[in-house]
Amino acid sequence: xxxxxxxxxxxxxxxxxxxxxxxxxxxxxxxxxxxxxxxxxxxxxxxxxxxxxxxxxxxxxxxxxxxxxxxxxxxxxxxxxxxxxxxxxxxxxxxxxxxxxxxxxxxxxxxxxxxxxxxxxxxxxxxxxx
Numbered sequence: 001x002x003x004x005x006x007x008x009x010x011x012x013x014x015x016x017x018x019x020x021x022x023x024x025x026x027x028x029x030x031x032x033x034x035x036x037x038x039x040x041x042x043x044x045x046x047x048x049x050x051x052x053x054x055x056x057x058x059x060x061x062x063x064x065x066x067x068x069x070x071x072x073x074x075x076x077x078x079x080x081x082x083x084x085x086x087x088x089x090x091x092x093x094x095x096x097x098x099x100x101x102x103x104x105x106x107x108x109x110x111x112x113x114x115x116x117x118x119x120x121x122x123x124x125x126x127x128x129x130x
Contacts, residue, residue, distance in 0.1 A: 053090045055097075062097040066104040069111045073120040076102060080114045 022043040075098050085095040105111040
């Protein structure tokens with residue numbers, strides 16, 4: 001009789017543990033709300049794998065490319081503003097590096113600060129307008 005009761009308790013314990021997605025360690029301090037369904041749902045979502053972008057794939061450090069105005073102009077708007085990471089698709093770390101490279105190129109006078117580079121503009125416009 002005792003074995004059947006223990007078996008039911010272990011089954012119940014296993015069922016509860018399947019509902020709890022956060023892995024608790026010995027010595028963790030928690031509040032009662034940490035055991036609520038809403039808090040458990042936060043831990044249920046899997047963590048995203050770190051995303052990679054073109055610079056990671058090619059193994060290029062964007063800061064070292066400050067002399068490459070053709071590449072930098074891809075990350076600058078027509079008016080010379082640095083594009084947002086939503087538009088570039090870069091990781092935050094590489095977005096900061098490309099922004100630093102653009103500011104460095106503008107500071108050195110390699111790139112204009114208020115529009116795209118003239119050579120890049122010339123390539124992107126149809127020849128009938130030139």
